Amino acid sequence: MITTSIDGAVGIVTLDRPHKRNALSPAGLDELEVTIGSLDTSVIHLRGAGPAFCAGADLSAVAELDSADAREFARSGQRVANAIERSESVIVASIDGAARGGGVELALACDLRVATPEASFAETGVRLGLFGAWGGTHRLPAVVGAGNARDLALSGRTIDAEEALRMGLLSRIVDDPAEIVAAIADHDPAALATIKKRLRDDAPPEEQDRREAAAFAELVEDADLADYR
Template sequence: MIEQDVDGRVRTITLDRPAARNALTVAGLEALEAAVVDADEPVLYLEGAGPAFCAGADLDAVADLDADGAAAFARLGQRVARAIESASSVVVAGIDGPARGGGLELALACDVRVATPDATFGEPGVTFGLFGAWGGTVRLPRVVGESVAFDLACSGRTLDAEAALRTGLLSRIVDEPRTVAAEIAANPPDALAVLKRRLRDDADRETRERREAEAFADLVAAHADDVAALRE
């Protein structure tokens, strides 16, 4: 269900259940969490096998849950999304084909989202009386703004790649998203790790600025020779 491959500084994590559009069961979520937590490469690249990125939760599994089980399933999905968000690696979502429901929510937890022209995005849960509960109601308005988040969540409509780019859901549309992961991984790993911590920091402004200055000073010291070479 989860396949992994390491190529230099990039670990690729593939959701590998193409017959089910890479929908995730409890076992799949736990395997994805373990893959993210165990990784120590500077860049993680998350993709789906086959013609879809991820359809989200396996609805066959959800249909059999009682209220307690549904809450536990939601908390597990939230935990996986937090693991992606808090990973020391920069996590790149490479989206080709549909990203729906929980699949979109996992993409929202990633640091960089790039897609092919064939990618589509949606939170269709409302159309059958549900909603995305893997942190989607928290991250979606943060990424695309409150108005667009309400529209997407409450209508269940689908965005194509160009529309997703306009809303800020994507940073790029490319033919091969994996090349973006390689481009990022070509940079110094310590700088990438510091940038992730700084960009994800949710402390007050004064604290963030102090931490930024301290981190910058540390990198200047660590890369003194590189900085000196730029002057030559």
């Protein structure tokens, strides 16, 4: 369900159920959480196999859940999204094709979302009498703004890559997202990890300033700046 490979400083994580548009079952979520936690590369490239990025939750599995199991399934998706967000690796989602429901939510947890022109996005839960419960109700408005989040979540409409870029859902539209991943991975791993941590910090401003100065000093101590002296 999840395949991995290493290419230098990049860990490549592929959602590999193309016949199901890479939809995630409870077992698939568990596998993805373990995979994200096990990689220690400076950059992780999250992608989908075949013509879709991720269709979200495997609805054939969801249909079999009772209330208690449904709660745990939602919590599993939240744990995966949190693992992506909290990973020391910079995680780039490359979206080529459809991202739906939970697929959008996983992408929202990533540090960058890079798509091809063929990508499309929808929060489809409302069409089924459901909603995105893998952290989407707080990450979506944080990324695209409250108005856009309400529009997407309440309408269930599908948007293309250009509209997603205008909303801020995407970082870039490119023909080959792997090139962006490789360019990021070419930077110093300590700097990448520090920048991610600082940008994710939600402490009060004074504490953020203190932590920022300390982190900068630590990087300066290890940086090779001889050419600038």
